[in-house]
């Protein structure tokens with residue numbers, strides 16, 4: 001058997017892309033967190049890899065005859081999210097519901113400040129008619145997105161069948177960029193991001209075969225110490241301490 005190993009004795013970059021960071025009520029972002037590679041795009045801001053993937057996806061969608069996909073919202077600052085959340089709570093309170101109950105109701109469809117992955121610049125709300133509604137899933141665009149977005153590195157972050165995991169209502173319009181091959185694996189396994197981290201931590205590795213190469217995805221308790229030319233990506237599972245690391249290698253399919 002012929003095995004190629006590329007090894008360089010320099011320290012791997014322990015920092016990561018943050019592509020697989022889990023952000024939710026239990027894992028919130030600090031008020032001062034703002035991604036360093038935000039770019040302006042169609043009246044909003046988002047991280048460059050998410051913008052590129054969105055453009056590619058939209059082009060492919062149009063090639064299939066579906067036009068008019070709009071990017072409604074992407075990056076949202078902590079302070080903006082707080083204002084949006086508080087406004088929703090206030091609306092619910094006007095129906096005679098007390099503050100804590102109103103907050104709980106609001107949190108099913110809008111995340112409080114710090115708990116929204118829109119703050120990562122990797123979450124995209126898309127629509128065809130300017131509205132964010134569950135009926136999007138029944139449109140040609142919504143169906144196309146559900147079937148194809150993983151090919152471009154996106155997942156439908158809050159699926160209909162997984163509200164018990166995400167604690168968020170079904171949002172067919174909310175896409176999260178996690179990159180390739182993770183979006184593909186989550187699509188195949190029907191796992192949410194919460195479940196994906198747990199799943200990877202329990203198995204030795206996950207392999208995704210492509211034409212001339214394969215991806216090998218592994219969970220590590222600490223980032224790899226040596227840079228390996230086959231490292232395709234490293235992402236912590238969350239921001240801050242006590243994170244795990246998801247390491248993705250891309251290998252030529254010689255041993256197949």
Ligand SMILES: [Zn+2]
Pocket residue numbers: 118123124125174175
């Ligand atoms: Zn959203």
